[in-house]
Amino acid sequence: MINRVYNFSAGPSMLPLEVLKRVQSKLLDYEGSGMSVMEMSHRSKYYDAINNEAESLLRELMHVPDNYDIIFVQGGASMQFEAIPLNIHVNGKADYILSGNFSTKSYKEAKKFTDARAAASSEDKNFTYIPETTVDSFRPDADYVHICYNNTIYGTRFTKLPETPAGVPLVGDVSSNILSQEIDVSKFGVLYGGAQKNVAPAGVTVVIVRKDLQDKWSDICPTMLKWSTQIAQKSLYNTPPCWSTYVAMEVFRYLKEIGGVPAMQKINEEKAKILYDYLDESKFFVNKVNKKDRSLMNVPFFSPSAELDAKFIAEAAKEGLVTLKGHKLVGGMRASIYNAMPIEGVKKLVAFMKKFEVENG
């Protein structure tokens, strides 16, 4: 018997059951090719169709304007931390908002290639809020301003985008909130994200680049990191992560069928509300994040002690509620409730938390 659990992992994370079933049904013979997508040439007509459809569906779902290109590349979001300062390199200056672990990592990588500056930070309160900025927080001759839209480890997100000086593009890491909420692509010069949270299995990274930012690379930018290399070849300059891009295409099809990003956002808001409402009324569990900056995707919470946290995590796992341990930088618990987490999973988690509170409070 197949026994699926509710997996609250921060990534790689759950995929929609319906998508897994479709992928399974086509696994051995993809559309009459007699082989699986894992086995086929990236130059085949089958893969060409997958690559094109993945691109056009993502464009449709995110309302990506015509003056942007979309590429599917390897290396994860982390490799883009290095690609960004090498691809947008005119004045050799870039401003970063430090709102958590990944934005700080991104900033540290950029320092190797450009004059990166921390324009604002919330490290003083262990990244429990989103730092406020005004247009004057940034250098008017910065090549770009970088943000991490949703902070996966600390459980915060931008609910209002920073205003940048005229002509300074905003670059956003959307690894953990892509397709979970409506994102106005036109407010950004570049958006990027690893797939393994809301899109597909690990392996593919989505990069969306405005056309005017495609020829500003530094002379030392390696061919493989240069966005224009893959843009010119429709992501087929070298062997792409075929399998993850294929599953991404199936996820995009499914998302479109259920009503696209607005429908998904509504479900995500409902899921997050169930969890936060309970955390707010509980006398046992707490969420320490600034309320207005709360993430829809990642919800860190604590019981009164580290011992009770450990007991909670162990007992929850026996109920089929798994991977609830918090990140080591934060401790406690973290429930990642990405697109593929059904509302039933969140309801079951909250019911279990209530029971645990009664028994241990």
Ligand SMILES: *Cc1c(COP(=O)(O)O)cnc(C)c1O
């Ligand atoms: C997971 C994550 C990353 C790292 O992604 P990789 O694909 O593992 O490099 C970067 N940024 C954010 C916001 C993430 O959630």
